[in-house]
Amino acid sequence: MHIRDMLADAERTKAPSFSFEYFPPKTAQGVQNLYDRMDRMYNFGPKFIDITWGAGGRIAELTCEMVAQAQAYLGLETCMHLTCTDMGEEKVNNALQRAYKAGCTNILALRGDPPREKEKWEAAEGGFQYARDLVAHIRKLYGDHFDIGVAGYPEGCDDNKDEESLLDHLKEKVDMGASFIVTQMFYDVDNFLRWVKRVREKGITVPIIPGIMPIATYASFLRRANHMNCRIPEEWMAKLEPVKNDDVAVREIGKTLVADMCRKIVDAGIRHLHFYTMNLAQATRMVLEELDWLPSPNRPLKRALPWKQSLGSGRRDEDVRPIFWRNRNKSYITRTQDWDEFPNGRWGDSRSPAFGELDAYGIGLTGSNELNRKKWGEPETVKDIANLFVRYLNQELEYLPWSEAPISSEAELIKDNLIALNNRGLITINSQPAVNGVKSTHPIHGWGPANGYVYQKAYLELLVSPELFPEIKRRIENHPDLTYYGVTKSGNLHTNAPSEGPNAVTWGVFPGKEIVQPTIVESISFLAWKDEAFQLGLEWARCYDADTPSRLLIEEIMNKWYLINIVNNDFHQPNTIFEILTDLSVSDLEKVYTPAQTNGATNGVSEASTVPQ
Amino acid sequence: MHIRDMLADAERTKAPSFSFEYFPPKTAQGVQNLYDRMDRMYNFGPKFIDITWGAGGRIAELTCEMVAQAQAYLGLETCMHLTCTDMGEEKVNNALQRAYKAGCTNILALRGDPPREKEKWEAAEGGFQYARDLVAHIRKLYGDHFDIGVAGYPEGCDDNKDEESLLDHLKEKVDMGASFIVTQMFYDVDNFLRWVKRVREKGITVPIIPGIMPIATYASFLRRANHMNCRIPEEWMAKLEPVKNDDVAVREIGKTLVADMCRKIVDAGIRHLHFYTMNLAQATRMVLEELDWLPSPNRPLKRALPWKQSLGSGRRDEDVRPIFWRNRNKSYITRTQDWDEFPNGRWGDSRSPAFGELDAYGIGLTGSNELNRKKWGEPETVKDIANLFVRYLNQELEYLPWSEAPISSEAELIKDNLIALNNRGLITINSQPAVNGVKSTHPIHGWGPANGYVYQKAYLELLVSPELFPEIKRRIENHPDLTYYGVTKSGNLHTNAPSEGPNAVTWGVFPGKEIVQPTIVESISFLAWKDEAFQLGLEWARCYDADTPSRLLIEEIMNKWYLINIVNNDFHQPNTIFEILTDLSVSDLEKVYTPAQTNGATNGVSEASTVPQ
Known part of the structure; x- marks a missing residue:
């Protein structure tokens, strides 16, 4: 402009x-x-x-x-x-x-x-x-x-x-x-x-x-x-x-x-x-x-879209992105920079098929190993990892391997739920609360032109131990409002999505416009994100020397756990996702890893999880 | 299928x-x-x-x-x-x-x-x-x-x-x-x-x-x-x-x-x-x-979209149409039959540029002149025309020149408002009530898959005398939530739409899908509809002999009145459109036309309208 x-x-x-x-x-x-x-x-x-x-x-x-x-x-x-x-x-x-x-x-x-x-x-x-x-x-x-x-x-x-x-x-x-x-x-x-x-x-x-x-x-x-x-x-x-x-x-x-x-x-x-x-x-x-010129609840920062638009050449009209890169804006832009066109109006056909390779510049974990060890300490148990996520949610930590910016203010609404999940060993990578039509000028959820209404479906993305996964999958599939994708690092994909097509999880209704739907959940991009998410974890693991408990623990999680995302399609119900997970936890939160254990066939944190039926 | x-x-x-x-x-x-x-x-x-x-x-x-x-x-x-x-x-x-x-x-x-x-x-x-x-x-x-x-x-x-x-x-x-x-x-x-x-x-x-x-x-x-x-x-x-x-x-x-x-x-x-x-x-x-197998309020007819889908070759994925042909389904299909692609997901680019010509088969008024005179009588005043519309709204008349099917059940919600408008000489061609998110299984407004929510912006399309038009335009333009298009037969277009783009007036939110927005209001298709709407009126006029009051009256309306459509973009407010029109009326509702009058320069029903300031 x-x-x-x-x-x-x-x-x-x-x-x-x-x-x-x-x-x-x-x-x-x-x-x-x-x-x-x-x-x-x-x-x-x-x-x-x-x-x-x-x-x-x-x-x-x-x-x-x-x-x-x-x-x-x-x-x-x-x-x-x-x-x-x-x-x-x-x-x-x-x-x-x-x-x-x-x-x-x-x-x-x-x-x-x-x-x-x-x-x-x-x-x-x-x-x-x-x-x-x-x-x-x-x-x-x-x-x-x-x-x-x-x-x-x-x-x-x-x-x-x-x-x-x-x-x-x-x-x-x-x-x-x-x-x-x-x-x-x-x-x-x-x-x-x-x-x-x-x-x-x-x-x-x-x-x-x-x-x-x-x-x-x-x-x-x-x-x-x-x-x-x-x-x-x-x-x-x-x-x-x-x-x-x-x-x-x-x-x-x-x-x-x-x-x-x-x-x-x-x-x-x-x-x-x-x-x-x-x-x-x-x-x-x-x-x-x-x-008194700074944005305030009464005069919120004007945002054209819920995420920060790129003003790079050819991207000004872009208005749809997968939610997965919500906290990794730069990586998303880098991995899509060779696209001929950018999704506008809807995800669909205007998207080029391929996401850029993970070894492209700027996609991996930034900062030296030493700096990262300083930021994130030397976690030895799932509980230690969970504590890092809790500190991030409490704004005591600015970054996580999967989040290149401090937690957004809208997470405040569901912070207690997220902390509770992490405390039980369900590691929350990304989330958004449900929003059932607030004014587009709303200080926290608002975006887009004035006189509009904006909406969100509740979204949660988390790392789940392999023993908890089948029960979570069962509960989601029995619920009429929940859709999910779950995948391991090696790509074993589970889903109950009704079609290959995208699920709009953020949208806005404005005067004189078609519905704007800037954030979606969809399978192909989730698989591209999955590669990145596990890669970031492995890069984090490699900040620690071989055979240290931190390295063994993080590698175990990356190699065996599931990355799952859950959408509550009923945006009138804010807490359904948390409710179905409420009694699930990793049982051995305090287990410390040693080389002998992880080399064994049946070891790992995931060995004994509490799964009520 | x-x-x-x-x-x-x-x-x-x-x-x-x-x-x-x-x-x-x-x-x-x-x-x-x-x-x-x-x-x-x-x-x-x-x-x-x-x-x-x-x-x-x-x-x-x-x-x-x-x-x-x-x-x-x-x-x-x-x-x-x-x-x-x-x-x-x-x-x-x-x-x-x-x-x-x-x-x-x-x-x-x-x-x-x-x-x-x-x-x-x-x-x-x-x-x-x-x-x-x-x-x-x-x-x-x-x-x-x-x-x-x-x-x-x-x-x-x-x-x-x-x-x-x-x-x-x-x-x-x-x-x-x-x-x-x-x-x-x-x-x-x-x-x-x-x-x-x-x-x-x-x-x-x-x-x-x-x-x-x-x-x-x-x-x-x-x-x-x-x-x-x-x-x-x-x-x-x-x-x-x-x-x-x-x-x-x-x-x-x-x-x-x-x-x-x-x-x-x-x-x-x-x-x-x-x-x-x-x-x-x-x-x-x-x-x-x-x-007890017929659809009922408890078991409504399942509709994939708010309008009847065409199953013709190449049209099965079509899911966006302008609202103007809501009551002229066949004509819309005929006028778009040569399109290479049909809008899907959004109006935008997939649409071919041109609507078919009006002389194509099946677009004009059906039925013989005699049959039409029998159906619609011999109106001599604006009041007579208005009465036909009131009878249509009361389900006492099955068709109007602009409606090839009986009034839909959802008009019931706003019927009294529509009748009041017609009684004041504001002739309502088309409308839909506002719907602020009801279940997709709702017996009247519902459409699409189960477990969804559907929405509508209030819409009203009407014929307005040239003396009322400037005041209506002024009121709409002073209202932050209303957008409109108004046009005469000769194509003098007025609008306050923020852009050339379409305005979604019906949309639905469903599990695992992008937002479906099957009905839109937009300028190019409104101009194509305008030709048809005035043509239908003129064909109706020609059912009556030259120089009869009925023919003179209807021709006057077609040649001089405005066709306007109004969208209330705030779908939380059901009655705004009716409120801004509430004190406006054509004053000489009972005036009968004679050849001498309509040949004069300043005559016509539109001469003296009541326009409170």
Whole structure:
């Protein structure tokens, strides 16, 4: 989506909105951490994000990669910065092509800072002299595909303090095809509003987005302001200087000062603000909190679908996915990235037949063995494993091998039931509660356009010991409302599904639309997920040395237990699935594994299970 | 669907089921009347119907045509009879090919009666001698496409009284590939059950369907029994003979006798009965009523979809249609018959772009001008027209130009609202009440598999005078839950639909399935329906002479009024549509048209309408 359209939306609804800026980190671990942070900050509700251009080879490469990741995996509408610095036409074209392929539709065209070793900016050989040339070039190559923004300098530019000439340049950039302006940071609102007036007097009518730099520490506040030649209002210094050695106080006072500044800007009729996050969440979050702009139960984050949409090329219309990857979004996108079309409206025919192989990049367990052992300890019994799942459900653990994000807030509704199951050795991999038609604006279950109703069938996916499986299967098959698939690692599939076709487990009814059914359960994709689920477990096992009880235990579970999913088709009945499992448990929850035992034929936790008849 | 599969279903559920037999009538009017009767008898719930083979040119042709009509338009699973009488191989092949193209999958293969002019049966030149040869031929040509039935003779055959040899022939027919047996009529159950035992002793294991001839009059009862050499139990004669001149008494007693016979058969474990209807409804209906086998609120007619599915070739998977043709099923099937694919799962892409032209066979108003004037009188005012619609809603009128079937039982819920609208000159063409999730077995709204829930958005389609239209449009557009399309004959389209896409107005949620959404509202098909709706009105107008008030009135409405459809997207609110229209009415409901008035520029009923602000 073009930023100009988002701004027009914001203008129409008069609701304040904001965006975040990130830059490419220096280390691989830094990149991974930043992705995690961007994913969390998605929940703050930014309209879009910017990724700055990393001038120079490897770091320019990283900008392109981050844009692609943000679009495809994080579902964040992204604006890629592009500078003239050190960039010949070929490099520019290459960067634009990569942005295009990533599904990115917004570019911020900048001249850029001079590279460190040069004092004055110079065009690269065969490159562009001015940002306006870059704007014209992008328009020439891509027509209206990209929305193009340019920089505005309310307090002057590094190498040009003359406001009049800077405004002339701004006018030229807009005339060349830019459709929005993002300003450098500033703290002097009065000056900013005066500058906006001058911009308008120049006949520039495109939206202006003020760049806001939250205050993290006193030192960084001063350094950045000085670096950008930003005037600091005296009142700010008077409040911040006395507490300069108390970081907490600086952030508290800084948050109020910045929030006040934001309010003044919004009161002046400019409703979209751009935050320079400096790749950190806290200072920005504090300002948004102070402004009361963060999503809340009364103003929930708007979600088009119950899962995070990918904005990668060709995927924008995708609106159906199997539920199995609910907590493994990235892996699902990776394993389906070669599909020609993505399911839209219904699962059915538009789906390519094959899921990508498990050895593809990004599908396995992330993190080093050491890190994983630290996260998940050294479980020696089924009870230990169950405890990890209980901690995850209690939000004391952020990840599990099968969940790459913290537990969702809707699990709260069924948390006690899930914990009880785990405590009895029924390991719950995935679940959703039943929802019988709540408003599409519901703070927890809502998604899609306003004035709609959304529904869910209760879903539970769990690892079940082979001795419990036959009884569970019998009970499900005797119940008219339950359908299930159960399978071992080797692929021995059991089901009572009435057909090969998909079962919609999440759907929504909206004004003027066909029914949207974004989440389904279905056999072929379950088998693809099964491979992944058992593989993740085996990778976890291999974090431990051979013949250790942890490794033996986890391998035993992966090699012998069943992965089963159960749907309660009667979405009026929230607890049926838990009720039929209520008296079942693995009996020897505390059994510790030794090499001798697991080599034996009839050993294992599954040996003695409590199965009431 | 193969009859053997239906019988296996019946066997599994232990529920009694039945089928009806019809023969080709002699006159065109007789054919039309029979189609209407078959359509009504659909509601008795037969599993399938038989059409007997009309030996000889024109009447054989008619059998093929009736099979095609029953499959395509009436949604009745049909078994075509085929005889060897007077049929060379080419004629047989031609008949089979036509059945195949019609989507028919069941054939009853018979030797057939001798043509009237011959006393003894002889094979046609190049034709088949025995039914078994016909069975073998069908299997050879079509493999398993057709399920094949053959005749059984519990009381002997016209030209062969030897039971043993008849049983041998039966065995041969089954060995050649027949998979069910339909018997000739009989009244002696004990003999029938004895015969069944002998059939089984011969090693014949395929299902046996007893043929049941209900009793209409004493004369026809005797004539048919004698013609078929049927033994009549003494008890039957003792009961019927004394009342032989009282048709009502004969039917009453006959119904009980036949129903008792049916019960005995069912008690013996044969659960599917085949009724020789003789193209009449009453006698068969009385027996079914006596048996309590007719659909009732407690045992509703099972419907796969809310509308009658076409079983024509290529249409069996069709499960989405626009609501506009709800009361014009045949016309919809005709206008879409050339589509390559039929919408399945969702409306969208699988639809061919064009609806058939209005001059295609079967789309216009049926019946002669005289008949139509008789049905609908000579309305001279909007009030007169409104009264016709009120009578239709009150079940005092069976058809309207826009409704080829009596009003559905679900209209009862909103009947008073609809009548009130018509009484104010808002002419209601089509409607459905809102349904917020009732069980799929609900006697009125239910459809689809068991253990599901079905939903509807309230829908109303009406003819609106041009003076009322702007106010109605304003009110709808001010309401967050209502979407509409409004159009004049010349195609001036108004809408507030959020997109070009379809709006699902009927949907169902079932175990293990995607959401089924069989009825939609959408712009392109509404424009195709609009042409038809105004055309039907103009054809009605032309039933009256030029310059008569009736013709002038109806032409005025067709030429100037709007056809509008309104959907209330909030299916929790049943009455919103009626509420927003509640104080609107055509003011001059009693105005009579004269040539002078309608030639004037500003005249017409629409001149003075009451539009409160």
